Amino acid sequence: MGVTVALAESRLARHKETLEAFLAEAYRSEAVDLDDAAPLTGGAIQENWLLDLRIHGGPDAGQKQVVLRTDAASGVAVSRSRAEEFTLLQVAKAAGVLVPEPLWLCEDPAVLGKTFYVMARAEGTAAPHRFTKEPDLGGDRERLAERLGMELAKIHSIQPPREELSFLGEPPAHPALVAIERYRDYLDSLGALSLALEWGLRWCELHAPPSGAAVLVHQDFRTGNYMIDRQGLTAILDWEFCDWGDPMSDIGWFCAKCWRYAQPELEAGGIGSRAAFYRGYADVTGRSLDPQVVAYWEVMAHLRWAVIALQQGERALSGEEDSLELALTGRIYPPGLEGEILRCTEPALWRAAP
Structure with a gap:
């Protein structure tokens, strides 16, 4: 060869x-x-x-x-x-x-x-653009969304304390507030000034829901980080961001509009319905999901992705890594994410919520 x-x-x-x-x-x-x-x-x-x-x-x-x-x-x-x-x-x-x-x-x-x-090696592909162009990939897409909900629920079944996961440290008392403080620190360290991101961080600080028991959260559970073939799901990938945290953060990340790619109407990762994804999750956990809590974590998802995009851009601009893709990530994504954060935190939406 x-x-x-x-x-x-x-x-x-x-x-x-x-x-x-x-x-x-x-x-x-x-x-x-x-x-x-x-x-x-x-x-x-x-x-x-x-x-x-x-x-x-x-x-x-x-x-x-x-x-x-x-x-x-x-x-x-x-x-x-x-x-x-x-x-x-x-x-x-x-x-x-x-x-x-x-x-x-x-x-x-x-x-x-x-x-x-x-x-x-896991069979199949993780490329989001193929998901859109090849509708037969992954088999029945509603079943795929349901299966992904089930797999995420299995991840959330892993709870502290776990001796082999001692490197994760102690679970945070309030994961959302800890994340907000961390994002602020990142923006300050990057010298990034964004009124929309500052608004989003303050909004999330004021609207943070109570946290339940901490579980293992994947923190990058989205389309692009799982493999599918013609029949269905073959593997969940990329475990490098795992931590103890609020399980709803993973739900919000998966459903956030920024990870639906070319299918924004398909609220479960751009591949299926939110109902199917929620159903799979509930089938394993036995618990239903609170839509308003998930909506909160979708705002957090857009904030987090904006911060990550800026960090990725800095990897290229600092000279650490010669990558046009990283440089463009830091320039292309944040403006759209800022707009989505403002849209999702529109006061009228939350005044009308039950």
Whole structure:
């Protein structure tokens, strides 16, 4: 098999022999050949590589594809380490969440120069533009929305205290207020001045609903972070932002208009109805959702995404990472998000709410 330019110019090529030796030991094989590696699109924070392997001897002998995940050149402050993310995958899988199987973690810098982990490849695609253009992807979309609600409920079944998740620290007493303070600090550190974002932060501070029991929240559960094939859901991805928090924050993030892409009328992630998503969640938890509380967390979702977009732009503008995509993220998204925040906090909407 020919070696791509991406592999030839990557860190993987410079550490090819040590990586092959690590994989050979992990697979309990005589040897492993790394034939090729292709960067996977969609991971804006970390590097993801699809590895083509030939395994010589052992129980898994033959050709195999796996995914290697490691740190990008720069990151964002709230991103979990790869070691922590690997543990989160293990905990989620044990809870019955549909995730790519976590295989091996390597923290030895002699192998790749930085920490990485290897997981099984999930079939399908996570590309949101394909969801819109190929309506047969994911099977029945209402069933897909329902299934996603069920998977999110399984994540929320993981509750503190958990010894293996001690790196998450103590659950916050009021997750919304903690998040608001953190967003203000980020905006100050970036030197970002936005009256709309300041309005949104103050509005959320004044309208914060009471918090229930803390659970494990994914914090990036949205279209683009799960895999589907022609039949349905195949995996939930990207666990690097997990924390203890309010489960409604994940509901609001998934349903927020900013994550519906080209299908804003489909309130469940741009793929189905809100009713189907809520139904799947309630089927597992046995609890119905309060629409007004979810609406609050949708405002918080737009604030959070605006802050993240500005952070992403700063990664490029600071020179930390040479990326046109990151630079454009910091310029294109915040204005639209500001408009949505103002629309969602229109006083008349909340005066009329029950």
